[in-house]
Amino acid sequence: MSKESCRAALERVYEYLDNELSAQDAAEIKGHFEKCRSCYPVLKFCQSFQEAMQRAAECQCCAPSDLKAKIAELLKE
Amino acid sequence: MNDSAAAKAKAFEEEALPHLDAVYRFALRLTGSPADAEDLVQETFLRAFRSWHHYTPGTRAKSWLFTICRNAFLRQRQQETRRGQVTQQASTPEAPLFLPAYQDDPEGSFFAGLVDQTVLDHIDKIPPEFREVVLLSDLEGLSYAEIAELLAVPLGTVKSRLFRGRKLLQKVLYEYARETGVIHPATGPVS
Numbered sequence: 001m002s003k004e005s006c007r008a009a010l011e012r013v014y015e016y017l018d019n020e021l022s023a024q025d026a027a028e029i030k031g032h033f034e035k036c037r038s039c040y041p042v043l044k045f046c047q048s049f050q051e052a053m054q055r056a057a058e059c060q061c062c063a064p065s066d067l068k069a070k071i072a073e074l075l076k077e
Numbered sequence: 078m079n080d081s082a083a084a085k086a087k088a089f090e091e092e093a094l095p096h097l098d099a100v101y102r103f104a105l106r107l108t109g110s111p112a113d114a115e116d117l118v119q120e121t122f123l124r125a126f127r128s129w130h131h132y133t134p135g136t137r138a139k140s141w142l143f144t145i146c147r148n149a150f151l152r153q154r155q156q157e158t159r160r161g162q163v164t165q166q167a168s169t170p171e172a173p174l175f176l177p178a179y180q181d182d183p184e185g186s187f188f189a190g191l192v193d194q195t196v197l198d199h200i201d202k203i204p205p206e207f208r209e210v211v212l213l214s215d216l217e218g219l220s221y222a223e224i225a226e227l228l229a230v231p232l233g234t235v236k237s238r239l240f241r242g243r244k245l246l247q248k249v250l251y252e253y254a255r256e257t258g259v260i261h262p263a264t265g266p267v268s
Contacts, residue, residue, distance in 0.1 A: 010172065011173070013173045014236075020221050041184070042174060044183075045182075045183060045185040047185075048189065049174070049185055049243065051188070052188035053196065056193040056197050056215075057217075060216060061102065062098045064111075064115065067097065067115055071118070071119060075089070
C-alpha cells in the first residue's frame with residue numbers, strides 16, 4: 001500500500017464511519033481498509049470508539065418533567 | 078387568543094416542543110449545570126417562539142433550536158466574562174486516534190468496558206469548540222452539513238474539529254481507563 005493511499009484513508013476514516021462520503025469514495029476507502037494490514041486496526045479502533053459513543057447517546061437523560069410545563073407557561077405570557 | 082396566535086402556538090407545539098429533550102441535553106453539555114441548562118432552555122424556547130415567523134415549517138426544527146440555544150449561551154457567556162483567547166484552530170492531524178491508547182489496546186476494547194455515563198461525563202472535559210461538534214454529531218446525530226450551518230463555519234472546520242475532538246475524548250477516556258484499572262498499560266484491557 002502506498003503511503004499516500006494510507007494517508008488518504010486515515011484522514012477520512014471518520015467521514016467513512018459517519019457515512020459522509022459519496023458511494024464511490026466510501027467504496028474506495030473500504031477497499032483500502034480491507035487490504036491494508038496497517039490501516040485496518042485503526043478502523044477497528046475507531047469503530048470501537050464509535051460504538052461506545054452510540055451506546056452513550058442512547059442512555060442520555062431527558063429534560064426534567066416540569067420544564068415542559070414551565071415553557072408552556074412562559075409562552076402564554 | 079385569536080386564530081393566527083392559536084395556529085402559531087399549535088405549530089410551535091407540534092414542531093418545536095418535541096425537541097425539548099434534545100435541546101435540554103445540548104444545553105446541559107454547554108453549561109455543565111442542570112439549573113443553568115433549564116434557564117437556557119427556557120430562553121431558547123421563548124426566543125424560538127418569538128421568531129417563529131423566521132422558521133420554515135417542516136424543515137430541520139432541531140438544528141434551528143440548537144442554533145438559537147447556542148447563540149443564547151454565547152451571549153450569556155460574553156456577558157459574564159469577556160472572552161479571552163480563542164483556542165487556535167488545529168490543522169488536521171494525521172493520526173485519527175489517540176496513539177498511546179491505540180498502542181496499548183489496538184482494538185479499542187477498553188471503550189466497551191466504560192460505563193455510558195462515564196463516556197458522557199468525559200465529553201465535558203474537552204474544550205468547548207470540540208465538545209459541541211462531538212455532541213452534535215455523535216450524540217444528536219446531525220450531519221456535517223447541518224453542524225456547519227448551525228455553527229456558521231465551513232464544512233472543513235467541522236471535519237477537523239470532529240477529528241481533533243474525538244482524539245481528545247479518546248485521550249481523556251484512556252486516562253480514566255488507566256486510572257481506574259479498566260486498562261493496564263502493559264497488558265491491555267482487563268477482560
